[in-house]
Amino acid sequence: GESVGLHLPTLSVQEGDNSIINCAYSNSASDYFIWYKQESGKGPQFIIDIRSNMDKRQGQRVTVLLNKTVKHLSLQIAATQPGDSAVYFCAENRDSNSGYALNFGKGTSLLVTP
Amino acid sequence: DVKVTQSSRYLVKRTGEKVFLECVQDMDHENMFWYRQDPGLGLRLIYFSYDVKMKEKGDIPEGYSVSREKKERFSLILESASTNQTSMYLCASSPPGLRNEKLFFGSGTQLSVL
Numbered sequence: 316g317e318s319v320g321l322h323l324p325t326l327s328v329q330e331g332d333n334s335i336i337n338c339a340y341s342n343s344a345s346d347y348f349i350w351y352k353q354e355s356g357k358g359p360q361f362i363i364d365i366r367s368n369m370d371k372r373q374g375q376r377v378t379v380l381l382n383k384t385v386k387h388l389s390l391q392i393a394a395t396q397p398g399d400s401a402v403y404f405c406a407e408n409r410d411s412n413s414g415y416a417l418n419f420g421k422g423t424s425l426l427v428t429p
Numbered sequence: 430d431v432k433v434t435q436s437s438r439y440l441v442k443r444t445g446e447k448v449f450l451e452c453v454q455d456m457d458h459e460n461m462f463w464y465r466q467d468p469g470l471g472l473r474l475i476y477f478s479y480d481v482k483m484k485e486k487g488d489i490p491e492g493y494s495v496s497r498e499k500k501e502r503f504s505l506i507l508e509s510a511s512t513n514q515t516s517m518y519l520c521a522s523s524p525p526g527l528r529n530e531k532l533f534f535g536s537g538t539q540l541s542v543l
Binding site: 324347351357359360406416417418 | 471473
């Protein structure tokens with residue numbers, strides 16, 4: 316079946332730098348995308364989401380960009396902090412037959428160094 | 430805030446045992462989901478339920494069953510645990526409807542089958 320994937324499994328950035336985490340998706344029918352952050356020992360927590368009628372959405376220190384032409388999604392974190400160290404998952408929505416479940420990528424581990 | 434509670438943080442069971450993983454949500458959500466999370470594989474959907482006593486198979490239902498007797502509670506059952514079911518199990522819930530795909534996750538249950 317179609318799947319969501321990530322370009323890089325790990326990313327190391329210096330504190331204060333900007334981080335960019337990338338995600339490729341292959342289901343052209345998906346119209347909702349979401350990023351989760353998972354800290355060690357915790358469940359995934361919502362960061363930001365975007366619908367396919369938009370190409371950019373901003374939150375607090377985070378921005379999600381959607382490029383439907385190349386089926387690419389990215390998460391940008393500004394002024395990365397040690398507390399941003401976590402695994403980040405992108406996900407896309409599935410159809411109504413799955414109860415609108417989400418299909419997840421494999422995750423990218425972000426490590427913020429001092 | 431939505432709260433999804435998984436009854437056990439860690440479980441150790443023996444091969445062949447029947448295992449129950451419990452999940453309770455307090456936001457009156459219709460949809461509930463069970464995922465398993467394995468390193469390098471991301472989150473994979475096991476089962477979901479969109480109403481009391483309703484259940485549907487996800488992508489990897491083999492070896493599992495579920496029970497939804499009350500709206501707030503969704504149980505995952507391993508009929509005869511095997512070592513390849515050692516994993517992190519994540520429960521999630523969401524409101525009904527097409528535009529409510531954001532899932533709210535519990536903290537997870539790390540199950541080890543020996």
